[in-house]
Amino acid sequence: MLSEYLSILIYMILASGITLVVIFANKLLGPSRPSARKSAAYESGIKPTGTARERFHIRYHVIAMIFLVFDLEIAFIYPWAVIYKTLGWAGFIEMMIFLGILIIGFLYAWKRGAFTWE
């Protein structure tokens, strides 16, 4: 049974092996002349302001979570839409219940001010 996973194992070894080889080759071959500017955080070429370990506003997290919920919802609706005809009315009702619960959550988030940015 384990032999079925052999290819995966080989793949894992290769993947991590190549990564390690590249990193170490870089370290060995490339010249190393560190300076303050070089070791600063990379912010798309702009001069970094403050430290990289900066705190994010809680709003980002809220938005991210709401995004996640609706993103996953779509992942659920796609396959449903594909076999919608075979599921019939029962499938329709079930999906409506699911969406209904989701809408309640949406309403809740809206009313609680999750979408307003103060």
Next chain:
Amino acid sequence: MTLNDLFVLSPEIIVTVSALIILILDLFLAAEFKRSLAGFTLFGIVLAAVANAFIPIGSAPLIQGMLRVDAISQFLNLIFLVGAGVAALLSADYVKRQGIARGEYYALILLSTLGAMLMGSSANLIMIFLGLETLSIPLYILSAFMRTRSASQEAGLKYFLLGSFASALLLYGIALLYGATGSIQIDEILAKLPAAMLATPLFVYAGGGLLLVGLAFKAAVVPFHMWAPDVYEGAPTSATAFMAVAAKAGAFAALLRLFGPGLMQIDSAGVVIIGILAGLTMIFGNIAALAQLNLKRLLAYSSIAHAGYLLLAITAAQSTPLAGTAINGLLFYLLIYTLMTLGAFGVVILAEGRGENLSLSDFSGFASRHPWIAGAMAIFMVSLAGIPPTAGFIGKFLIFSAVIQAGEIGLALIGVFASVISVYYYLRVVYYMYMRPSTSERPVFVSGFIVLGVGLTAIAVLVFGIYPSVILQWLPQAASATLP
């Protein structure tokens, strides 16, 4: 899914719908009517309990083999609903006093209850995981519900981080068992296990072990208990009360489904491990509780210790002819544990007044100031210690006698010894209440809801101690239902 399936699931559906309605109601309700949300929560719970009493039970799995609504899940649902109901009673005025009276609170309690109910009736590993997460995530939020207090935040974060760690282990265990047997149906897994153990013993052992760890964490079994004292102490007391019973009851429901009779016949190693965990938990929980002066921490260690007694019942359930007795003991004990723990926390809520972190010395002379509340607390302590005529004694007696009949004399010895130790710290509370001059004048926050909750649990603990047949006559059917 058929209409009948929907009917059988009506308790779960009622709980879900109540939670949603509360969320919506909360948005449009003026602040002075927020108290009515507690009433609505209770209404939903009572409705679900009534539905639970009338659903037709059978042992065949429902909804593509996801759930199994049998007599055991029916009784477990009763335990969860009783726990949620009393917790709602205890919370109503407490959250208002602490300035955290928000509708989400009740919705979270209901959703968490839903998770526990799903765990209790799951016939499928995925369902167990889903139930566990539905149970846990609201609990993480409840722990951190007192947002302005850093202790509460810390509790929430700790619980969340460690809890997700345990969930990951559980999920890994599920994956391994699926890899070994090719099924996630519990009964199919059991059937395929002997063959799988010959083919890929590594997967089976590691999978089973990780499943056990994940659930043991939720039940606060030593050595996976470390989160419990900190979280219990930091969380709002009403949330602690609910957490102490919901998480434990849910975890033991799942343990019963997974490690109930049958599994260990395939390999005795499981009995050994669960036995060792039970022994460790009883000894450690009780001895560590001896040194506690903070009431919430004391109750936390006490709840750890009780997980040990409950685990004893799981070991006893392994010898097949006695499985019924052991499962009966487990179910009875879970119910009683729920009642007495909630009651004790209710008294803590009352006695805390407006402050927090009640210490033992705050109970000095409590009996002379508040004889009725002190009387109720004394009943809970005596019951937790397992002294007749309280229900705690009957519960311990049922479990210990099942363990002895199963031939695990050593474990029973440890159990009785540990419960002898426990008497000391439980009775120390009584001692402070009745035999110390009053020093602290901390005012009691008397609230009708909380007093009702404490009173009902105290009466129940006494009545079920003197006349346990009220409950026990329910049980034989429960145990005769086939497991898993």
Next chain:
Amino acid sequence: MNFVWLVLALPLVGALLNGLCGRYFSKRVVGLIGCSSVGLAFAISIWTLLELVGGSDRSVIQTLFNWIAVGNFSVDVRLLVDPLSTLMILVVTGVGFLIHVFSVGYMNHDPNYHRYFSWLNLFTFSMLVLVLASNFLLLFVGWELVGLCSYLLIGFWFTRPSAAAAASKAFIVNRIGDFGFILGIFLIFAIFGTLDYSTVFSLLGIQTYSTTIMTTITLLLFVGAIGKSAQIPLYVWLPDAMEGPTPVSALIHAATMVTAGVYMIARTHALYQLAPFTLEIVAIIGALTAILAASIALVNNDIKRVLAYSTVSQLGYMFLATGVGSYTAGMFHLTSHAFMKALLFLGSGSVMHAMADETDMRKMGGLRSKIPWTWAVFLVGVLAMSGIPPLVGFFSKDLILEKVIFSGNTLLWGVGLFTAMLTAFYLLRAYFMTFHGKPRYDEKKIHPHESPPVMLWPLRILALLSIAGGALWVAVFGFSFTPLDNFLAPVFKDVVHVNAEQPEPLFSESTLILFSVLVALVGIGIAYLVYVRGFRLSEGVRKIFHPVYLILSRKYFVDELYNWVIVKPLQLLSRFLASIFDLTILDGLINGIGRLIGWTGGVFRSLQAGYIRSYAAWVLLGTLGILIYLLLR
């Protein structure tokens, strides 16, 4: 017989009434409820006795309700009414009633009057549950309830730290005994599959069980008896229990609680008969406790403590009797001791009442003329307990000694006889120090006064019982009148003597009686010489005996020993586990491992917040432990 449940119900109702509503009643009503509930229970007990004697059935079972029924396991709440339990309910309610009446006067000035009577009633109720139980589980319930009530009552004056400490001590020591007791019950259930007395005992006749099992069961049960009846090594709680109100001490020592162990052995004698080894242990522990407690009582100066050690010692006699298989003699001494000890304790309560709660006998003296009634009844009690004929103590103690020597245990008999002398000495010493000689108290401050009639009448009745109680069993010099033996005979009819080949006793019956009277007189004589005549040993001899005195007055250092061997280590362990183990060692361990495997430790460190990483690591360690066991097994 149909009303026997009222014997239980009445004290319970009394306890509830006084406990829940007592604060709204006047003291008169509280006292009336407290006394009448037990008094009525006593009346019903007498009725039960008459019915039992008149009827043909000597063992009646009354089912109240089905208590627990799970699967094949079922326990009913049933009352067993047979001569043994009837004797016990008579003693409990009878003596208990007198103590309740006495309390009306004694506790009159206490602000918690209703609480006191509520608990006193509850105590009586618990003992009655224990006695009337018809199965081991109900017996255990009563057993635990008695322990709980004693905790509440010993700590009744909880504002005194010593009282609170004594209450805890009593409870915890009792729980140690209960630990063995419940295991014994579990074992009975495991072996016999039932907890019902009658079923278990009839199974004994049908099947044969190995002696080892019987010995184990009986020894475990006996551990419970050791705790409850204050025998070596668990007797330490009883002397401290003096911290409670004096009538409570009387109740604990005379009617309830401590007699439970003796009763339990008599009740389960069918098991004990099959375990000769256990019986030997019972007899030896009984004899040792008797002499040890008596020797401590020799030097104690607290009147209540002297009586407490005397109880421990007398209980030793009862166990000695049961140990040689003479359960009837044990029960007889239990009854007679109930009369005498209730009398002595209530008498000492009356003395304390007169002396403004003084218990130190060194600060008494010359009270005879001040409180004549108390003096008279106390003297009766002291003489009865010392074994002076024709008082009741003479008959019961002599019976025990006779049974012991006839069973062939000459050494134990010697111990018993010697203890009888010590008993006479320390009791008379207490008596002389209290009532004779010159007053040693501050006569300007304390004006001893006789107690009110409500306290004196119970004393008079108890004195009468101590004088006439011998009528229950008179068997001396060929004259024989033994109603108690006849009454109890149906219960113990299956008892065959353990020592089948009985050796010829050393002495004849009449010689034995002379012996025991003689030793009592010798004890009394010495006490008289020392404490009335002022006889003193020479300085040199006293120096030799000084270490002995020291050991005795510190009670063989047993309390200190227990403190160091048991209490301290447990406290340390607890503190260790909760603080040091969790926070220091575990953390240190985890940190150490973290450093050891540096780069893996990054995983833990990334969790950052405080101790979470160590908690998580602990979870991981536990998981690894389980997996390693599973895989390497």
